[in-house]
Amino acid sequence: MNGKGTHLKFAGLGILLGYSLSRIGFADYGEVHRMFTFADTRLFFTFCAAVVASALGFFVFRRMTEGWGKKRFHPGIIPGGAIFGLGWALSGACPAIVLVQLGEGKILALTTLLAIMLGNWLYGRIHRRFFRWETGSCGI
DSSP, X not given: OOXXXXXXXXXHHHHHHHHHHHHHTTTOHHHHHHHHTTSOHHHHHHHHHHHHHHHHHHHHHHHHHHOSOOOOOOTTHHHHHHHHHHHHHXXXXXXXXXHHHHHTTOTTHHHHXXXXXXXXXXXXXXXXXXXXXXXXXXXX
């Protein structure tokens, strides 16, 4: 399957993922806030299970495609992860969840989407001026 069929397959998977995330509660700011404050651990443990499953999947995929070679530590991982987490905690949404929120009709998610786009643009400018480290597939 290539071309249009592939796009339709991935669109279907994306819609299914968005529906699942919406039903679980990941697109609700109150649910996410309760997760970050450990007031309700249901969403936290769901997220942890998703991270473990994703990590295992990426590990197997990398092993199948690249072997066991040692991967270089990227200097942007720690500050990037901290900024990403701060943005997620403040807005209640990661980039994928913004699309789910928009699909639910939450117009305020446009603010988060604009902030994500601004952050990416700002990162590009800061990176070119100060860091200039290898970005891999980021294309900066």
